[in-house]
Amino acid sequence: MEDLETLLYRYFGFNSFRTGQKEIIEDVLAGHNVLGVLPTGSGKSLCYQVPAITLGGAVVVVSPLLSLMSDQVKQLKARGFKDVVAINSFVDYKERHILFEQLETYKLIYVSPEMLQNEQLIKRLKLMSISLFVIDEAHCISQWGHEFRPDYLKLNTIIQALKYPPILALSATATPEVQADIITQLDELPFNKHVYPMDRTNIAFSVQNCQSKQDKINYLEEVLTTFPVPAMIYFSSKKEAELVARILDEKLRNLRVSFYHGGMDPLDRTLIQQQFMKDQLDVICCTSAFGMGIDKPNVRLVVHYHIPTQIESFIQEVGRAGRDGLSSVSLVLYAPFDDLLPKRLIESELPKEEQITSIVNALEQVATSDQTQALNSHTLIMERFEINEVQWRFLQFQFEKHDMIKKNQFMPIYNKRIEVIESIKQKIEERNHYKMKKLQEILAWVSGTSCRREQLFHSFQTTIKTPDFLCCDLCDFSFQKWEPLIKSSQTETTSWELELAALFLQQGAENET
Amino acid sequence: MILDYIILQCIKKIKSERSTASIFHLLSGKRSAQTLQDANMYELTAYFGIYKGMHRSLFQQQIYELQKKKYITLDSQDNAHITGDGDAFLKKEEYNHLIKDLNGMEYTRNSDLLWLRLQLWIQTYTNIAHNNYFFVAITDNKEVQSWVKQHYSKYNVYIKEWLTGVYQELEYFLKQIDSLLADLFVERLSGYKKIGLTKDQLAKKYYVKETDIHIYQTIVIHKLIVHIESNYNNLKYIQCFYTDINSAEKFMTDSAKKTNRWLNKGFDLNHIAKIRNLKISTIQDHVIEIAFTDSDFVITQFVEQKTIDTIITAVKQLDTTKLKQIKNYLEGRYSYFEIRLVLAYSKTKAIGGE
Numbered sequence: 078m079e080d081l082e083t084l085l086y087r088y089f090g091f092n093s094f095r096t097g098q099k100e101i102i103e104d105v106l107a108g109h110n111v112l113g114v115l116p117t118g119s120g121k122s123l124c125y126q127v128p129a130i131t132l133g134g135a136v137v138v139v140s141p142l143l144s145l146m147s148d149q150v151k152q153l154k155a156r157g158f159k160d161v162v163a164i165n166s167f168v169d170y171k172e173r174h175i176l177f178e179q180l181e182t183y184k185l186i187y188v189s190p191e192m193l194q195n196e197q198l199i200k201r202l203k204l205m206s207i208s209l210f211v212i213d214e215a216h217c218i219s220q221w222g223h224e225f226r227p228d229y230l231k232l233n234t235i236i237q238a239l240k241y242p243p244i245l246a247l248s249a250t251a252t253p254e255v256q257a258d259i260i261t262q263l264d265e266l267p268f269n270k271h272v273y274p275m276d277r278t279n280i281a282f283s284v285q286n287c288q289s290k291q292d293k294i295n296y297l298e299e300v301l302t303t304f305p306v307p308a309m310i311y312f313s314s315k316k317e318a319e320l321v322a323r324i325l326d327e328k329l330r331n332l333r334v335s336f337y338h339g340g341m342d343p344l345d346r347t348l349i350q351q352q353f354m355k356d357q358l359d360v361i362c363c364t365s366a367f368g369m370g371i372d373k374p375n376v377r378l379v380v381h382y383h384i385p386t387q388i389e390s391f392i393q394e395v396g397r398a399g400r401d402g403l404s405s406v407s408l409v410l411y412a413p414f415d416d417l418l419p420k421r422l423i424e425s426e427l428p429k430e431e432q433i434t435s436i437v438n439a440l441e442q443v444a445t446s447d448q449t450q451a452l453n454s455h456t457l458i459m460e461r462f463e464i465n466e467v468q469w470r471f472l473q474f475q476f477e478k479h480d481m482i483k484k485n486q487f488m489p490i491y492n493k494r495i496e497v498i499e500s501i502k503q504k505i506e507e508r509n510h511y512k513m514k515k516l517q518e519i520l521a522w523v524s525g526t527s528c529r530r531e532q533l534f535h536s537f538q539t540t541i542k543t544p545d546f547l548c549c550d551l552c553d554f555s556f557q558k559w560e561p562l563i564k565s566s567q568t569e570t571t572s573w574e575l576e577l578a579a580l581f582l583q584q585g586a587e588n589e590t
Numbered sequence: 591m592i593l594d595y596i597i598l599q600c601i602k603k604i605k606s607e608r609s610t611a612s613i614f615h616l617l618s619g620k621r622s623a624q625t626l627q628d629a630n631m632y633e634l635t636a637y638f639g640i641y642k643g644m645h646r647s648l649f650q651q652q653i654y655e656l657q658k659k660k661y662i663t664l665d666s667q668d669n670a671h672i673t674g675d676g677d678a679f680l681k682k683e684e685y686n687h688l689i690k691d692l693n694g695m696e697y698t699r700n701s702d703l704l705w706l707r708l709q710l711w712i713q714t715y716t717n718i719a720h721n722n723y724f725f726v727a728i729t730d731n732k733e734v735q736s737w738v739k740q741h742y743s744k745y746n747v748y749i750k751e752w753l754t755g756v757y758q759e760l761e762y763f764l765k766q767i768d769s770l771l772a773d774l775f776v777e778r779l780s781g782y783k784k785i786g787l788t789k790d791q792l793a794k795k796y797y798v799k800e801t802d803i804h805i806y807q808t809i810v811i812h813k814l815i816v817h818i819e820s821n822y823n824n825l826k827y828i829q830c831f832y833t834d835i836n837s838a839e840k841f842m843t844d845s846a847k848k849t850n851r852w853l854n855k856g857f858d859l860n861h862i863a864k865i866r867n868l869k870i871s872t873i874q875d876h877v878i879e880i881a882f883t884d885s886d887f888v889i890t891q892f893v894e895q896k897t898i899d900t901i902i903t904a905v906k907q908l909d910t911t912k913l914k915q916i917k918n919y920l921e922g923r924y925s926y927f928e929i930r931l932v933l934a935y936s937k938t939k940a941i942g943g944e
Binding site for chain 1: 643712716719720723724725726727728729730753754756757760761764769772773775776777779780781782783784785786787788789790791794
């Protein structure tokens with residue numbers, strides 16, 4: 078067998094592994110269960126992509142991030158690794174059937190946690206030899222993780238059904254508390270832990286207090302005029318991302334600004350992503366939908382126009398800056414009442430306590446009536462009670478826990494009703510309380526008075542590395558001192574005739590290479 | 591503006607006999623029997639499916655703007671009426687040279703496929719010509735990807751020749767059309783070290799509304815199809831992107847196709863309804879759809895020649911296609927099915943109307 082470095086170069090074009098990758102891969106290849114905690118941008122996915130090439134049998138990757146899945150499948154295919162497939166709700170029924178039929182021809186199978194509840198799929202997987210079972214975003218399995226996914230709690234049953242293949246659990250944002258919980262939820266199996274520090278030494282932190290929206294925009298304009306660098310600006314609202322992108326595009330004539338969010342059509346999304354990757358765009362105003370699986374090395378500035386709902390997401394988004402190791406900055410813009418938007422987001426993630434009684438009563442009626450309804454009528458429930466997909470996921474899990482749903486059928490619970498209602502209400506209160514606590518953490522960080530780097534990372538690791546350049550606005554950072562690499566980007570206007578000729582390598586194309 | 595113009599033209603032709611929703615279904619290419627019938631009945635087949643994936647809210651916004659400009663008024667049933675100002679705007683015929691090659695009913699399926707093939711082919715060949723085999727395909731469409739793959743495996747020793755050939759033929763075509771159309775076409779293309787612009791970006795750059803970008807793009811592709819069809823023998827390269835999709839069946843819903851097969855086997859309507867477990871009215875809808883699409887379809891198996899003549903005379907006298915009006919005029923002697931069928935028949939034979 079060729080050594081790992083040769084393989085890395087052949088399939089991925091890299092000369093050497095990044096911190097942690099090789100150690101994890103070697104442990105995985107030796108057949109151990111591994112828990113890997115690596116900072117964003119360190120190439121987590123390589124830890125199972127390389128084994129997928131070398132190991133016999135198939136590697137199954139469970140990931141809740143559908144867009145990341147399809148991005149990775151595209152990229153792998155672009156690199157010539159074809160035996161890869163993503164099975165999720167984007168795949169329609171017919172296509173899914175065909176995929177299941179030929180499942181054993183794939184070496185790397187991405188699958189959403191919801192899809193793993195499909196009995197047909199499990200049946201197929203059981204017939205195959207699974208050489209590695211990967212749990213991506215493993216913190217989702219923990220109730221204390223910021224992105225708890227009820228479906229992740231069922232993974233241990235699936236692992237059992239597959240006769241305990243080696244497991245690789247990966248996360249970029251697991252505190253020691255969450256790490257322990259991950260192992261507990263996976264039946265206390267023996268795990269080799271590889272935990273790497275989250276702090277990146279080339280990123281400086283800064284928080285700017287603003288008075289208003291207008292104030293934020295003015296400040297952005299000022300910073301980007303002085304430093305015309307590749308930048309990402311995060312928003313919690315699609316509308317605002319579009320609006321600010323338009324304003325900045327008009328004001329900053331020497332920079333190319335655009336926006337990106339989940340509401341755009343898929344082709345436009347691919348185009349914007351690729352333009353940013355190829356430096357055809359300088360500034361991108363985006364929601365959290367952007368950036369997953371994007372490995373652009375030269376992002377110099379990550380701005381949070383809105384703050385996320387917890388520190389973990391913040392760290393993940395900031396981690397997209399300076400992957401090339403050069404001096405980069407995280408900038409948070411904070412105005413009075415900026416805590417309201419994340420509060421509203423948190424509230425929208427769970428159903429209201431007052432709704433529970435009427436929903437449970439309605440379902441009980443369905444269950445006790447003659448016609449038993451299939452669960453796929455959940456869209457009807459969602460419509461009737463005006464609950465969204467995220468809220469339904471929570472409810473479904475609760476209903477399954479209380480035996481109100483069995484094998485996709487509503488079951489009567491009779492006199493247990495009051496007890497169940499109370500229990501669900503209590504769960505909602507607990508979750509809300511927990512999320513508000515997480516929000517308070519990031520709010521406290523924003524208004525902090527001591528080193529931001531220490532405050533940000535202290536719950537993830539015991540020691541903080543010395544920064545390569547500047548630290549934070551509470552230590553030594555100010556924009557006057559920042560000296561990022563600035564490349565001038567020129568947009569020339571040409572005619573379609575010239576552009577077409579250049580694209581098709583006609584005339585003067587020789588002097589290009 | 592061009593979308594306004596097209597919608598206004600639809601409103602004028604529909605003569606307030608249908609709600610504005612029918613125009614939305616027409617433009618977004620809804621494959622329902624009703625929409626196909628409307629397209630034929632009101633001679634709006636050119637606009638069928640020219641704006642696929644349009645959002646309902648966006649369409650409503652267009653209608654609202656037309657109202658605000660006082661080009662149309664809306665009645666309580668959401669039927670639009672064109673005003674004098676609206677008529678004057680249409681009479682200027684500003685966009686006629688652009689619109690004249692649109693042929694939605696005929697091209698809508700093929701044009702999407704042609705455009706995707708062209709884009710992916712250009713992206714693939716220009717990258718490979720630079721020895722870059724790693725790029726993210728601009729479309730996930732499996733059909734299109736495998737078409738490009740097949741092309742490549744057949745011609746991979748002639749990459750330079752193909753690039754030059756396609757370039758020359760495209761340039762020749764683009765020189766003949768409006769320069770704005772040519773600009774939009776080229777800017778949208780992706781290739782080696784060049785990622786195409788999004789519609790939003792094109793709109794900003796060329797000071798055109800984003801909705802119009804969509805229409806312009808449809809127009810270029812329809813023009814390209816016309817160009818390929820009429821210069822078939824002189825085009826050595828770009829015709830191959832189109833030839834094998836051109837053989838697609840005429841436009842009919844799948845369900846109507848099935849009914850047609852049973853009809854051809856000699857079954858009557860009641861019988862087919864029973865076999866297919868559908869309502870008789872649904873089967874009747876299919877018959878009307880078939881009558882619209884197939885000009886050789888014989889309707890005397892359902893209505894007598896005398897009835898046909900009577901209904902056609904009534905339609906001419908009333909100068910309307912409103913079913914209820916026709917039915918009342920003929921004192922309820924004929925069913926809606928009979929009237930609709932005759933209307934469909936007369937459209938394909940180009941009699942009646944006008």
